[in-house]
Amino acid sequence: xxxxxxxxxxxxxxxxxxxxxxxxxxxxxxxxxxxxxxxxxxxxxxxxxxxxxxxxxxxxxxxxxxxxxxxxxxxxxxxxxxxxxxxxxxxxxxxxxxxxxxxxxxxxxxxxxxxxxxxxxxxxxxxxxxxxxxxxxxxxxxxxxxxxxxxxxxxxxxxxxxxxxxxxxxxxxxxxxxxxxxxxxxxxxxxxxxxxxxxxxxxxxxxxxxxxxxxxxxxxxxxxxxxxxxxxxxxxxxxxxxxxxxxxxxxxxxxxxxxxxxxxxxxxxxxxxxxxxxxxxxxxxxxxxxxxxxxxxxxxxxxxxxxxxxxxxxxxxxxxxxxxxxxxxxxx
Amino acid sequence: xxxxxxxxxxxxxxxxxxxxxxxxxxxxxxxxxxxxxxxxxxxxxxxxxxxxxxxxxxxxxxxxxxxxxxxxxxxxxxxxxxxxxxxxxxxxxxxxxxxxxxxxxxxxxxxxxxxxxxxxxxxxxxxxxxxxxxxxxxxxxxxxxxxxxxxxxxxxxxxxxxxxxxxxxxxxxxxxxxxxxxxxxxxxxxxxxxxxxxxxxxxxxxxxxxxxxxxxxxxxxxxxxxxxxxxxxxxxxxxxxxxxxx
Numbered sequence: 001x002x003x004x005x006x007x008x009x010x011x012x013x014x015x016x017x018x019x020x021x022x023x024x025x026x027x028x029x030x031x032x033x034x035x036x037x038x039x040x041x042x043x044x045x046x047x048x049x050x051x052x053x054x055x056x057x058x059x060x061x062x063x064x065x066x067x068x069x070x071x072x073x074x075x076x077x078x079x080x081x082x083x084x085x086x087x088x089x090x091x092x093x094x095x096x097x098x099x100x101x102x103x104x105x106x107x108x109x110x111x112x113x114x115x116x117x118x119x120x121x122x123x124x125x126x127x128x129x130x131x132x133x134x135x136x137x138x139x140x141x142x143x144x145x146x147x148x149x150x151x152x153x154x155x156x157x158x159x160x161x162x163x164x165x166x167x168x169x170x171x172x173x174x175x176x177x178x179x180x181x182x183x184x185x186x187x188x189x190x191x192x193x194x195x196x197x198x199x200x201x202x203x204x205x206x207x208x209x210x211x212x213x214x215x216x217x218x219x220x221x222x223x224x225x226x227x228x229x230x231x232x233x234x235x236x237x238x239x240x241x242x243x244x245x246x247x248x249x250x251x252x253x254x255x256x257x258x259x260x261x262x263x264x265x266x267x268x269x270x271x272x273x274x275x276x277x278x279x280x281x282x283x284x285x286x287x288x289x290x291x292x293x294x295x296x297x298x299x300x301x302x303x304x305x306x307x308x309x310x311x312x313x314x315x316x317x318x319x320x321x322x323x324x325x326x327x328x329x330x331x332x
Numbered sequence: 333x334x335x336x337x338x339x340x341x342x343x344x345x346x347x348x349x350x351x352x353x354x355x356x357x358x359x360x361x362x363x364x365x366x367x368x369x370x371x372x373x374x375x376x377x378x379x380x381x382x383x384x385x386x387x388x389x390x391x392x393x394x395x396x397x398x399x400x401x402x403x404x405x406x407x408x409x410x411x412x413x414x415x416x417x418x419x420x421x422x423x424x425x426x427x428x429x430x431x432x433x434x435x436x437x438x439x440x441x442x443x444x445x446x447x448x449x450x451x452x453x454x455x456x457x458x459x460x461x462x463x464x465x466x467x468x469x470x471x472x473x474x475x476x477x478x479x480x481x482x483x484x485x486x487x488x489x490x491x492x493x494x495x496x497x498x499x500x501x502x503x504x505x506x507x508x509x510x511x512x513x514x515x516x517x518x519x520x521x522x523x524x525x526x527x528x529x530x531x532x533x534x535x536x537x538x539x540x541x542x543x544x545x546x547x548x549x550x551x552x553x554x555x556x557x558x559x560x561x562x563x564x565x566x567x568x569x570x571x572x573x574x575x576x577x578x
Contacts, residue, residue, distance in 0.1 A: 141506045
């Protein structure tokens with residue numbers, strides 16, 4: 001059991017680290033789905049800083065960012081442009097010879113355009129040396145397609161993505177888990193509450209750590225699902241994190257959700273198995289002698305399987321005067 | 333100034349408007365955030381930065397009056413020295429008129445050096461979604477275009493999604509939700525007001541909640557908290573923590 005968890009931990013941590021670092025083409029098209037409960041922006045900064053370390057050329061396509069983020073090589077404002085204009089603009093910027101990372105801060109303005117189709121759009125941008133990371137806000141509705149039977153563009157994107165990272169707030173995830181453990185109704189946050197005026201709840205959009213639900217699709221079609229906590233530590237943020245006692249592995253910025261210090265651990269019930277922790281007036285345990293006696297008892301269906309039927313398990317019945325014995329039907 | 337009580341941590345959040353930032357003020361049918369916007373305008377003018385108020389919902393007279401009554405700001409004098417400009421009714425009639433107006437304002441702001449540090453206050457641009465045939469995306473593109481040429485932007489918008497259109501996903505509601513949620517994702521700080529959950533009270537106007545927006549900066553003390561507030565007839569506004577003394 002412990003070995004299994006250890007294996008999962010090593011394997012999945014390696015996987016998420018490769019996705020975040022855009023290494024080895026493990027995921028050519030990563031989709032980050034965020035909401036106002038936890039923005040995907042800190043995750044994006046994480047990916048940018050990691051790509052910078054591995055000297056990848058970073059192109060940032062902006063629909064809703066007004067200032068060029070730090071560490072980005074190319075900043076292309078695209079607000080108000082049609083998808084064909086964006087596509088034309090980007091194809092001129094891409095050089096297939098160098099390793100590059102293409103980041104979209106949102107795809108919504110494109111998704112809402114009736115003539116936009118994700119497959120040809122991404123097809124022209126993808127190349128063996130390029131990785132695409134796109135942020136999409138899951139709580140912003142997409143304008144319904146003109147053809148009511150057609151899938152909307154976001155559904156297509158989810159289908160095409162080689163990895164989907166869904167972000168959640170750590171505070172909310174922990175609150176939900178605590179409620180679940182006590183069999184209580186899970187608390188609602190943000191728009192879920194259905195209250196006018198509540199759009200962003202307390203504990204939302206932490207810039208320090210993000211809960212990430214990863215779904216990585218392999219070429220075989222098998223998918224790996226795992227939950228992580230990603231700490232978006234900067235040079236100064238690291239010390240603060242340590243002071244808060246937030247992360248166990250100090251050098252690690254990515255840990256499994258269940259390994260995170262804030263996440264409730266399953267109760268250790270070794271004592272209960274022995275019957276000692278039980279608080280009742282009955283003694284439900286067995287002494288060693290009782291256990292031995294119980295094991296000696298031969299149950300009827302085992303006895304009946306012996307050659308000749310054995311003696312146990314038969315029905316013994318004495319006919320009474322009131323019984324009407326029928327020779328054709330009854331036998332003793 | 334006619335501010336009876338205002339928490340210091342809230343005041344420092346309001347005064348902290350770094351380059352490229354955006355704060356979103358949300359109001360509902362029973363509450364208003366204009367008093368908070370006045371507070372922003374006063375803080376920015378104190379920093380000697382110009383303020384441009386663009387209003388769709390309220391008239392420019394309303395803003396002049398409120399500035400004078402609530403913060404003792406003489407808007408006429410400030411307008412003469414180009415420290416304060418109030419635009420109302422910016423081409424509400426057509427989408428083309430709106431984009432033409434936006435283009436003119438963008439050129440004006442980007443060409444003039446004195447507007448480099450300007451703070452833009454947009455009062456209820458979401459009205460446009462219901463009055464002009466324009467998509468939320470086009471309107472958001474206009475907002476982003478304006479945001480790019482000023483230091484910081486304060487946007488006032490309605491956040492009623494539930495009570496007004498009893499849970500039917502009409503096209504207008506979809507547009508409204510697109511607009512509201514996208515602005516939330518672009519904001520650094522979201523200040524939302526709503527009526528008391530327990531009904532009306534004589535001495536409380538509503539609840540003010542401060543939360544992180546989608547592009548929240550790394551450390552912001554004083555955010556993620558909830559206050560109660562009251563706006564009096566004489567525009568004296570007090571803000572206090574739940575359970576604390578007023």
